[in-house]
Amino acid sequence: DIVMTQSPDSLAVSLGERATINCKSSQSVLYGSNNQNYLAWYQQKPGQPPKLLIYWASTRESGVPDRFSGSGSGTDFTLTISSLQAEDVAVYYCQQYYTTSKTFGQGTKVEIK
Amino acid sequence: QVQLVQSGAEVKKPGASVKVSCKASGYTFTSYAIHWVRLAPGQRLEWMGWINAGNGDTYYSQKFQGRVTITRDTSASTAYVELSSLSSEDTAVYYCARDPPGGGPFDIWGQGTVVTVSS
Numbered sequence: 001d002i003v004m005t006q007s008p009d010s011l012a013v014s015l016g017e018r019a020t021i022n023c024k025s026s027q028s029v030l031y032g033s034n035n036q037n038y039l040a041w042y043q044q045k046p047g048q049p050p051k052l053l054i055y056w057a058s059t060r061e062s063g064v065p066d067r068f069s070g071s072g073s074g075t076d077f078t079l080t081i082s083s084l085q086a087e088d089v090a091v092y093y094c095q096q097y098y099t100t101s102k103t104f105g106q107g108t109k110v111e112i113k
Numbered sequence: 114q115v116q117l118v119q120s121g122a123e124v125k126k127p128g129a130s131v132k133v134s135c136k137a138s139g140y141t142f143t144s145y146a147i148h149w150v151r152l153a154p155g156q157r158l159e160w161m162g163w164i165n166a167g168n169g170d171t172y173y174s175q176k177f178q179g180r181v182t183i184t185r186d187t188s189a190s191t192a193y194v195e196l197s198s199l200s201s202e203d204t205a206v207y208y209c210a211r212d213p214p215g216g217g218p219f220d221i222w223g224q225g226t227v228v229t230v231s232s
Binding site for chain 2: 050103104
């Protein structure tokens, strides 16, 4: 299975400041035939299921605020929240869907400083 | 609207089995795959397996191979996951999630089912 490793495990950011989460895969999730990275980001708040934020590494899901952005390719990816809002407090997970076993990172907890 | 609605919380004794359902509505059930993912306390989201709701093909995580069975009832637009030989380590919230045709991220999730294993 592809192992997904996120960093940091948690971070505290002031309201309005930038939050950056990194995700590294143990092998490339870039599919050569279509040049797409099979990488998604989810947000999970307490008591709720995960919510899809970003797919194909950088495409925002419909309705997701544009302060959320994704970047990266191959094995290294980043989720950026450009201006942290109170409602963004959550755990964020990356996921690879390159293989049939669609593994997740360990999660990054984002809090307000 | 498109949604997945799961069955209610379960409490089981060690060694027992549990079966959780996931009813789909608002879309053509057989055009998508359904995956099962769990979140145990202090752990990461853990992918368990999936079923092609159209032809019934299944694929399981090696970790759960032999202990997990995923099925579907197309007449009821419902998928099921059954986990046997439960231990306390299986205490978790179990989620179903929809996977678009051709494979992709999970765009719709069920609300989650809490399974507690305790003697």
